[in-house]
Amino acid sequence: MRMTILHGTRDIRIEERDDPTILESTDAIIRLAATCICGSDLWPYRGIEEVSSPTPMGHEYCGVVEDVGSAVQSVKSGQFVVGSFATSDNTCANCRYGYQSSCVHRDFITRAQAPRLRVPLADGTLVPTRTRLR
Ligand SMILES: [Zn+2]
Secondary structure (H helix, E strand, O other), rough: EEEEEEEEOOOOEEEEEOOOOOOOOOEEEEEEEEEEEOHHHHHHHOOOOOOOOOOOOOOOOOEEEEEEEEEOOOOOOEEEEEEOOEEEOOHHHHHHHHOHHHHHOOOOOOOOOOEEEOOHHHHHHHEEEEEOOO
């Protein structure tokens, strides 16, 4: 699939990468409906932050769930979901107190400027809507 890759200051390229797959039982794969450019994408684009290696872009997104790992319970195939830029398990003390962005298992999403995205810790990271699409 094609995705945006930041190579350096004002150097964004569209390149082929492998489609995402379920790697952990807590993963989901979503087909992206929309993604955007965040202000934090612009710092390295402008050269204010160094780009040390080609970096897939995109961490704000929404889309339709295509597949889920065996442990995922809160989202199902066909559901429209909104995702967080930070992954969260929704079970640690920080998550239970409402600070999912400080989850002890937090990681940051990249690669959302593409047709499909692997979302780790899907139960905490994705918010399902009532809309079901195919
Ligand atoms: Zn947590």
